[in-house]
Amino acid sequence: MAGTDRYTIVLELNVNGEMRRAAARPADLLLDVLRDSFGLTGAKPGCLNGDCGACTVLVDGWPMKSCLMLAVEAEGKAVTTVEGLKNTAVQREFVDKFAFQCGYCTPGFVMNVYGLAHLRPDADEHTVKDWLQSNICRCTGYEEIRDAVVSVLQRRASSAADAAVAEDATNAADGAVDSPMRKGSAANGSDT
Numbered sequence: 001m002a003g004t005d006r007y008t009i010v011l012e013l014n015v016n017g018e019m020r021r022a023a024a025r026p027a028d029l030l031l032d033v034l035r036d037s038f039g040l041t042g043a044k045p046g047c048l049n050g051d052c053g054a055c056t057v058l059v060d061g062w063p064m065k066s067c068l069m070l071a072v073e074a075e076g077k078a079v080t081t082v083e084g085l086k087n088t089a090v091q092r093e094f095v096d097k098f099a100f101q102c103g104y105c106t107p108g109f110v111m112n113v114y115g116l117a118h119l120r121p122d123a124d125e126h127t128v129k130d131w132l133q134s135n136i137c138r139c140t141g142y143e144e145i146r147d148a149v150v151s152v153l154q155r156r157a158s159s160a161a162d163a164a165v166a167e168d169a170t171n172a173a174d175g176a177v178d179s180p181m182r183k184g185s186a187a188n189g190s191d192t
């Protein structure tokens with residue numbers, strides 16, 4: 001952070017993997033700097049007091065309400081906005097499950113669910129319900145949103161299982177896994 005005049009500073013923020021600079025006041029909200037200085041209008045202003053979640057972004061991977069965070073607090077952290085997500089499973093599931101109507105709340109929900117899928121991939125129904133309470137949809141499409149979340153988590157679980165099976169198969173082929181069968185065979189002095 002370098003000073004310009006008495007009222008402004010130059011912020012350097014890592015946004016969507018890129019270092020960006022903006023002149024701002026120390027009291028400027030992260031939400032305003034993202035939208036007004038960087039043109040990243042995916043994060044939406046709603047209640048501006050932390051209730052609706054329309055302004056949700058990820059900060060170091062955690063969903064944060066950007067109306068509750070000063071832009072200066074984001075220096076040195078990785079900020080991700082919905083513009084930084086490209087064709088993710090969360091986005092696809094929201095489309096497939098029709099999990100939006102007017103769409104105003106959607107970027108905030110997408111960011112929150114993306115955070116959930118990475119931070120709590122094994123979330124149960126109770127956790128999902130709790131997690132989603134930080135966002136409000138005024139069109140009340142909650143059922144479709146919940147369906148999209150469940151589908152994202154199921155896909156993640158099955159691809160993690162597939163990856164684990166593939167890794168086991170590779171390890172076994174490499175002889176890297178000392179499986180109980182192999183141990184038994186070795187103990188028996190037999191490879192069969």
Ligand code: FES
Pocket residue numbers: 044045046047048049050051052053054055056065066067068
């Ligand atoms: S605008 Fe940030 S929580 Fe509503």
Ligand code: FES
Pocket residue numbers: 099100101102103104105106136137138139140141
């Ligand atoms: S889709 Fe309209 S506010 Fe959620």
